[in-house]
Amino acid sequence: xxxxxxxxxxxxxxxxxxxxxxxxxxxxxxxxxxxxxxxxxxxxxxxxxxxxxxxxxxxxxxxxxxxxxxxxxxxxxxxxxxxxxxxxxxxxxxxxxxxxxxxxxxxxxxxxxxxxxxxxxxxxxxxxxxxxxxxxxxxxxxxxxxxxxxxxxxxxxxxxxxxxxxxxxxxxxxxxxxxxxxxxxxxxxxxxxxxxxxxxxxxxxxxxxxxxxxxxxxxxxxxxxxxxxxxxxxxxxxxxxxxxxxxxxxxxxxxxxxxxxxxxxxxxxxxxxxxxxxxxxxxxxxxxxxxxxxxxxxxxxxxxxxxxxxxxxxxx
Amino acid sequence: xxxxxxxxxxxxxxxxxxxxxxxxxxxxxxxxxxxxxxxxxxxxxxxxxxxxxxxxxxxxxxxxxxxxxxxxxxxxxxxxxxxxxxxxxxxxxxxxxxxxxxxxxxxxxxxxxxxxxxxxxxxxxxxxxxxxxxxxxxxxxxxxxxxxxxxxxxxxxxxxxxxxxxxxxxxxxxxxxxxxxxxxxxxxxxxxxxxxxxxxxxxxxxxxxxxxxxxxxxxxxxxxxxxxxxxxxxxxxxxxxxxxxxxxxxxxxxxxxxxxxxxxxxxxxxxxxxxxxxxxxxxxxxxxxxxxxxxxxxxxxxxxxxxxxxxxxxxxxxxxxxxx
Numbered sequence: 282x283x284x285x286x287x288x289x290x291x292x293x294x295x296x297x298x299x300x301x302x303x304x305x306x307x308x309x310x311x312x313x314x315x316x317x318x319x320x321x322x323x324x325x326x327x328x329x330x331x332x333x334x335x336x337x338x339x340x341x342x343x344x345x346x347x348x349x350x351x352x353x354x355x356x357x358x359x360x361x362x363x364x365x366x367x368x369x370x371x372x373x374x375x376x377x378x379x380x381x382x383x384x385x386x387x388x389x390x391x392x393x394x395x396x397x398x399x400x401x402x403x404x405x406x407x408x409x410x411x412x413x414x415x416x417x418x419x420x421x422x423x424x425x426x427x428x429x430x431x432x433x434x435x436x437x438x439x440x441x442x443x444x445x446x447x448x449x450x451x452x453x454x455x456x457x458x459x460x461x462x463x464x465x466x467x468x469x470x471x472x473x474x475x476x477x478x479x480x481x482x483x484x485x486x487x488x489x490x491x492x493x494x495x496x497x498x499x500x501x502x503x504x505x506x507x508x509x510x511x512x513x514x515x516x517x518x519x520x521x522x523x524x525x526x527x528x529x530x531x532x533x534x535x536x537x538x539x540x541x542x543x544x545x546x547x548x549x550x551x552x553x554x555x556x557x558x559x560x561x562x563x564x565x566x567x568x569x570x571x572x573x574x575x576x577x578x579x580x581x582x583x584x585x586x587x588x589x590x591x592x593x594x595x596x597x
Numbered sequence: 598x599x600x601x602x603x604x605x606x607x608x609x610x611x612x613x614x615x616x617x618x619x620x621x622x623x624x625x626x627x628x629x630x631x632x633x634x635x636x637x638x639x640x641x642x643x644x645x646x647x648x649x650x651x652x653x654x655x656x657x658x659x660x661x662x663x664x665x666x667x668x669x670x671x672x673x674x675x676x677x678x679x680x681x682x683x684x685x686x687x688x689x690x691x692x693x694x695x696x697x698x699x700x701x702x703x704x705x706x707x708x709x710x711x712x713x714x715x716x717x718x719x720x721x722x723x724x725x726x727x728x729x730x731x732x733x734x735x736x737x738x739x740x741x742x743x744x745x746x747x748x749x750x751x752x753x754x755x756x757x758x759x760x761x762x763x764x765x766x767x768x769x770x771x772x773x774x775x776x777x778x779x780x781x782x783x784x785x786x787x788x789x790x791x792x793x794x795x796x797x798x799x800x801x802x803x804x805x806x807x808x809x810x811x812x813x814x815x816x817x818x819x820x821x822x823x824x825x826x827x828x829x830x831x832x833x834x835x836x837x838x839x840x841x842x843x844x845x846x847x848x849x850x851x852x853x854x855x856x857x858x859x860x861x862x863x864x865x866x867x868x869x870x871x872x873x874x875x876x877x878x879x880x881x882x883x884x885x886x887x888x889x890x891x892x893x894x895x896x897x898x899x900x901x902x903x904x905x906x907x908x909x910x911x912x913x914x915x916x917x918x919x920x921x
Contacts, residue, residue, distance in 0.1 A: 314718060314725075314731060317714065317735065321738065321802075322734050324753050324766070325738070327749075327752065328752055341761075343762065344766075381612040385616060388616065392622070396650065399646060400643045404639040404643045406639050416650075419658050419659070420909060420913060423902055425898040425901055427658050427665065429891055429898075431657055455607045455608050455610070455611035468658070471654070498633075499639065499642045499646075528741070529742075530862040531861050531878075531882070535882075535886060543608075547742050547745075551747075551862075551865060551866045555866075561764070568744075568749065572741050575741070575742070580733075591806075591807065
């Protein structure tokens with residue numbers, strides 16, 4: 282409707298040659314837009330289609346020949362997910378690891394950042410401004426700066442001048458997940474506190490004052506008033522943190538190791554790309570398994586994601 | 598072939614332990630806050646609420662950052678001080694200089710390309726019938742891991758020698774127009790450009806969404822007035838649209854610069870840093886965690902910090918102004 286109204290309005294006010302120019306540029310514009318859209322979707326489509334083709338076909342012909350000789354199979358997925366030989370993907374184990382890593386790595390920063398943000402936004406105490414600026418400034422530190430010392434904190438403990446301040450954690454087996462959760466939580470806090478603080482400090486002060494007059498404690502105000510009101514912000518931070526942790530390679534590589542015991546799917550895929558770079562039947566299926574979960578979450582929660590992007594929630 | 602689910606159980610138990618620990622932490626903090634006496638000065642409450650976060654920030658970021666800085670002045674095994682040797686290595690040895698050069702190419706090209714593609718696309722699909730679908734299509738790669746994207750594009754770049762059928766899309770196109778198939782990822786210096794394409798592919802959606810929102814924020818009267826004055830689409834873009842969304846463009850450029858400087862996954866997945874494609878973050882990982890050269894790794898991390906510092910400070914100032 283609006284486009285129609287606009288077009289007629291434009292037709293009335295513009296002269297004939299201008300009209301031709303507008304239409305011409307409109308056609309070129311659509312063509313360019315379509316080219317970009319095709320360029321952006323074809324690679325993913327090629328991967329998906331290939332992952333469903335039989336192994337010998339993937340390795341000998343391009344996925345576009347599928348349309349001449351359509352054959353589909355789920356064998357690649359069965360092999361890459363459930364195969365138990367070391368050459369197969371064993372992706373199911375890594376998929377479970379990814380889930381085990383992700384859930385607490387989203388929950389912990391969410392809660393801790395919410396607590397800290399509430400304190401920094403609404404509690405009157407000395408030095409509040411300074412602590413906020415300090416947390417804020419930590420966004421500057423790239424996580425590369427903390428990898429080596431944090432890993433040695435876990436594996437060797439802390440020792441200063443021969444004095445053992447904290448013991449080595451020596452985490453083995455499933456307990457290794459603890460250090461991955463720990464690392465992800467630390468790295469997420471500066472941005473999380475900053476974001477939630479922004480939202481919380483915008484709440485009307487009268488609301489808190491009224492609750493306090495009614496005798497509500499800070500715990501009650503936080504639970505009953507503040508958290509429900511900033512729910513959209515919590516959702517935004519949660520989805521960002523989920524995508525970040527699920528898609529992360531570096532932290533997983535360093536803190537979870539490379540074995541099926543604790544490494545996430547991204548680490549396994551990177552390994553396979555390195556050592557079995559031509560086993561396309563496994564790589565395509567494996568990559569698609571790792572992609573489909575964040576994609577689903579992303580599509581169902583796109584609203585929050587876009588809102589977060591516009592609020593500046595991109596890890597620096 | 599059968600997958601053994603029983604073997605996976607300890608992990609799920611660990612997950613339960615993790616979630617339980619989470620609930621305990623939340624419960625303890627809330628109970629303590631409820632118990633603390635209400636006074637005018639709320640420092641007890643503040644301490645309870647802030648302590649867990651500040652403790653983790655201290656252990657996970659502050660102390661490690663200081664230690665990394667110290668390590669960068671020490672030898673590979675961290676036993677003796679070597680002064681500026683690690684930094685001298687970084688700026689003089691050919692392999693390290695290649696890394697710095699690549700990083701420079703990345704950080705010059707990626708923000709520029711991402712912003713251009715995103716801007717052009719956002720303008721083109723603005724107010725068309727299929728705007729939301731068109732934006733979603735370009736936006737989707739944002740949800741894909743860099744590793745996943747790396748594999749998708751390795752497949753596009755896949756190489757088969759000339760007498761075989763090509764399985765990679767790019768080589769198929771080259772063959773179709775009568776060219777010779779190429780090993781795109783193995784020939785420096787252009788292989789870096791083919792890696793950059795992947796980053797642009799992932800990030801363009803981000804630019805599209807942010808810039809598109811900014812374009813929608815341009816007051817309708819300005820647009821109408823320009824049209825009435827007979828501005829051509831190009832004039833419209835350069836005289837009206839671009840100046841109006843300058844802030845958003847800067848935001849995209851800045852965010853992309855920071856992300857690009859820290860880039861690790863794409864290089865690691867697609868070439869592993871071989872064939873002269875390594876960048877700072879990848880080399881830092883190699884030195885510190887594969888070659889046991891902690892000092893050199895730390896020096897690279899510190900250099901990364903120094904590069905990122907001015908951009909992030911700028912970004913944070915922008916954010917604070919926006920938040921106000």
